[in-house]
Amino acid sequence: MPDFARSADPRVQAELDLLSKLSPGGDQLGLDRITRLLDRLGRPQDQLPPVLHVAGTNGKGSTCAFLRAALEASGHKVHAFTSPHLVRFNERIRIAGRLIDDAELAxxxxxxxxxxxxxxxSFFEATTAVAMLxxxxxxxxxxxxxxxxxxxxDATNVIDKPLVTAIASLGLDHQHFLGHRMIDIAAEKAGIARAGARLIxxxxxxxxxxxxxxxAHDVGALWLPRGGAWDAIVRQNRxxxxxxxxxxELPVPRLPGRHQALNAGLAIAMLRHQDRLKVPASAFSAAMGWADWPARLQRLPSGPLSGLMPVGSELWVDGGHNPAAARLVADWVKHHWVDGRPLHLLFAALKSKDAxxxxxxxxxxxxxxxTLPxxxxxxxxxGELAAMARDQGFKAYPRETVGxxxxxIRKPARALVFGSLYLAGEALGANGTIPD
Structure with missing residues (x-):
């Protein structure tokens, strides 16, 4: 799939442009190309420290953020490969705790x-190889x-012996690749299970x-689901x-939403069901406040975009882009934004999504x-999105830009940018709120 990755560094941009043209068959999933590429590079995937591998429709990025926060709070140095990025491609690759710099990346x-x-x-296969190298x-x-x-x-599924694997929440997304039934999507996600490794x-x-x-049984993995081997629940704001x-008993996560508590629970379960990395209880407590994952119910600070709204307004961004994520965000909004200020939804969707x-x-x-491009x-x-929204009973207007x-918006209100991580990235960049 086209990535349209952008960089302010001309060396990085030139390389990203060249990589995006490498594969005419980039929409074909499979491990053959990434395996051959990594073989040529000396199999860097075999030289990694203990790997924690996370799949899921929604919540996998937040789970990774909680993992990193807990591990770093324990004093560990942590590599992390996530996708997609929001503003800068560098966000995808964190080397021993720091974002990769432009010279290294180029x-x-x-x-x-x-x-x-x-x-x-494919572009993703090549950049996965970059991260592993x-x-x-x-x-x-x-x-x-x-x-x-x-x-x-998936290109990341070349790890033969992960320390622990996990699957976050499941929903319908990328059906043209993964199938149209939830059971089929679940099976694809469970493909990261490995013999001898726990699948949380x-x-x-x-x-x-x-x-x-x-x-899990067929490959020899030990399956540990929530509600059985472990559990997590929010009670009395803990x-x-x-x-x-x-x-x-821990603080609730700083990241908003009940779903983030479940993502934090998944990360805790991953770390509690392995014995290579020591993580004390104090680190889990710290991680609840440290973990940060941009464009997940994120309120933007003062900036060029937020300054366009009337005094007393708030600008929020969330990268949710499927119905399951929308239900979680809408539920949170319904129960937390109760002061009567109107909500303006700034909405866009890829053609491949269920708008x-x-x-x-x-x-x-x-x-x-x-509605936005x-x-x-x-x-x-x-225009088509606005017509669709009106058919659903919304008051809707097509716009050219977030700005x-x-x-x-003429009166104090809340605005929520929603429907696409790419749109979320546009809003963050335009407001000068750059993830680091």
Missing amino acids: ALLGEVREASDGIEP AFARVPADACILEVGLGGRL TQLYPEDIAGRISEI LHYSDEKGEL EGILKPFAGIADVVH ITDHDCRDP QALAA
Whole structure:
């Protein structure tokens, strides 16, 4: 799939542009190309520190953020590979705790590009190789890998012996790659399970749980679901976690939403069910406040975009882009934004997404919907989105830019940018709120 990655560094941008042209078959999932590429590079995936591998439809990025926060609070140096980025490509690769710098990134992109001759890797496969090469060359105590798409055939799934694997929440997304049934999507995610490694998961309906159990059993992985081997629940504004080792009572996560407490619980369970990395209870407590994952119910500070709104307004951004994420965000909004200020939803969606399903949970919550394009991406036309929103009962207007939509708000209000991580990234960049 086209990535349209951007960089302010001309060396990095030139390499990203060249990588994006490598593979005419970039939409074909599989491990053959990434395996051949990594073989040419000396199999850096075999030289990584203990790997924590996370899949899921929603919540996998936040789970990775909680993992990193807990490990770093324990004094560990941590590599992390996540995707997509919001503003700068560098956000995807964190080497021993720091974002990769432009000079390193440009050199590694070039090295991987040269090694790709005749293989034609996808953009994601090539950049996965870049991350693994970077991680193999710098000592660290742990390596967090976020699955890009699915799991079984994702480029990150070349790790033979992960320390622990996990699946976050499941929902319908990327059906053209993963299938149209939840049970099929679950099976693709469970493809990261490995012999001898624990597979930690959230709690799923019986048929989905049964399929995951079968896959884990077939490969020799130990499946540990929430509600069985471990559990996490918010009670009296505290996160209560329990497993066979005992109970933890922790602060609720700083990241808003009940779903973030479950993501934090998943990260805790991953770290409590391994014995290579020591993580004290105090580190879990610190992680609840330290963990940061941009564009997840994030309120933007003063900046060029937020300054376009009337005094007394708030600008929020969330990268949710499927119906399951929309239901979680809409539920949080309904129960927390209760002071009567109107809600303006700034909405966009890729053509591959279920725009109707994403917008539906905001019925009765959003006062106005401003529909937008997504720069450089194959997105739904704002006019068509506005017509669709009106059919659902919303007051809706097509706009050309986020700034134009915000400038149209005449009274103090809340504005929520929603529907696409790419749109969220545009808003963060335009407001000068750059993830670090």
